[in-house]
Amino acid sequence: MAAFTCVQIFLMIGMLVTGSINTLSKKAQNDCSAEGYKSDKHSFDHPWFQTWIMFIGETLCLIGLCLHRRRELKEYRKQVTENDALMVQPHIEVGPPVHAKILQWVVIVPTCCDLVGTSLAGIGLLYVDASVWQMLRGSIIIFAGILSKIFLKRKLKLSHWLGMLIVMIGLVLVGCSSVFKSQSHKTNNSKALLGILLIMGSQIVSASQMVIEEVFLKKRNLHPLHVVGLEGTYGFLLMSFVMLPAMYFIPKDGAGDSYENSVDALYQIYNSPRLLVFCLLYLGSIAFYNYFGLAVTRSLTAVHRTLIDACRTMMVWGVDLIIYYAFDKNFGEPFDSTFGILQIDGFLFLMIGTAMYNQLIDLRNFVPCCTFQSKEMKDVQHDSSYHGNIQDVSYSEDESDNENTKLLKGKR
Structure with missing residues (x-):
């Protein structure tokens, strides 16, 4: 096994850190309280406004796209210059890089899915811990697999179906731990259940976004940074001129308050420097996480990206525990000694199911008959089995790369 280079290690650490900051900063915003538009101190309960911030972060990916295109053009010119200096007839197979137009209106369709999915997940985060939220987002494997099949x-191979089944068991355990925990603390467990349902619904929408992106954008050969940047731009415009103004005039619980008061959110951010820092961390982490995710997939493999996402869940949970017990009990989350074991078990099932779905676990190692048959047929079908294994491996890597490249926001 080849050792990682310093650049690859930096990319993996960058993806892990920025992805964890993404989740932690979003939850920290919900835990903040500040004076708002009516000058009374209250919690920052603005999930749709957080979606607006997310789209700003995604829009910054267009800067990365411009830098990427500039580097491609620079490399091409350098190659032509070197050939001219050596008095050699230029022989460049590809020619100068041809880039698609910046504006691609078809991206509006997955943008709407991104808007709804992220907002539902943000509302669900109000009612559950950050670690539970991060774990429940693993359900996207189930919905993406079923929708891609339909x-x-x-x-889908046997490993895919078994992986989805094991992930489903893990989700049930994690969900039960959250509901039982809220019940034991004498809080409204119906809100925890509502949060779980909203998060699961958001993953259905996100899985639909993956399918739509593959159907509509695959033939256009758009760069992932291009797609993410356009989704951010269109989402920012939709939220700024349609969604947020409309929600301002929708009453909430008949109390006269707006369903989403963006003016109140801006006042709270202005009155709380801590909340401002969390919002800026959330915005920046989204942009950098998309970049690092793409760079890891290209420099290494989608398998490495899957492992980093699993480590991200552990890091979010660990940092939340450290913040709660070592720094400030208003942030982070405590460990429930009664039902915390359910969350640990659920996390292990999610890890195993995700690894099996991405074919990191070879089922043939656990089925004796397959091992025996492979030994008996080794001399008879050596050539055919060899080529067949190569095809299976390449197919799974291509499929995994395709799905992971389109899901650049670990958003969330």
């Missing part, structure tokens, strides 16, 4: 006619 609409993309993708062939």
Whole structure:
């Protein structure tokens, strides 16, 4: 196994850190309290406004796209210059890089899915801990697999189905730990259940976004940074001129308050420097997480990205515990000694199911008959089995790369 280079280690650490900051800073915003538009101190309860911040962060990916295109053009010119200096006839197979137009209106369709999915997940985060939220987002594997089977006619192997089943068991355990925890603390466990349902619903929308992106954007050969940047731009415009103004005039619980008061959110951010820092961390982490995620997939493999996402869940949970017990009990989350074991078990099932879905676990190592058969047929079908294994491996890597490249926001 080849050792990682310093650049690859930096990219992996960058993806892990920025992805964890993404989740932690978003939850920290919900835990903040500040004076708002009516000058009374209250919690920062603005999930749709957080979606607006997210789209600003995604829009910054267009800067990364411009830098990427500039580097491609610079490399091409350098190659032409070197050939001219050596008095050699230029022989460049590809030619100068051809880039798609910046504006691609078809991206509006997945943008709407991104808007709804992220906002639902943000509302769900109000009612559950950050670690539970991060774990429940693993349910996207189930919905993405089923939707790709139905609409993309993708062939799912036994490892995929078993992986989804194990992930489902893990989700049930994590969800039960959250509901039982809220019940034991004599809080409204119906809100915890509502949060779980909202998060699961958001992952259905996000999985639909993956399928739509593959159907509409695959033939256009758009760079992932291009897609994310456009989704951020269109989402920012939709939220600024349609969603947020409309929600301002929708009453909330008949109390006269707005369902989403963005003016109140801006006042709270202005009155609380801590809340401002969390919002800026959330905005910046989204942009950098998308970049690091893409760089890891290209420099290494999608398998490494899957492992980093799993480590991200552990890091979010660990940092939340450290913040609560070592720094400030108003932030982070405590460990429930009664039902915390359910969350640990659920996390292990999620890890195993995700690894199996991404074919990091070879089922043939656990089935004796497969091992025996492979030894008996080794001399008879050596050539055919060899080529067949190569095809299986390449197919799984291509499929995994395709899905992980389109899901650049670990957003969330």
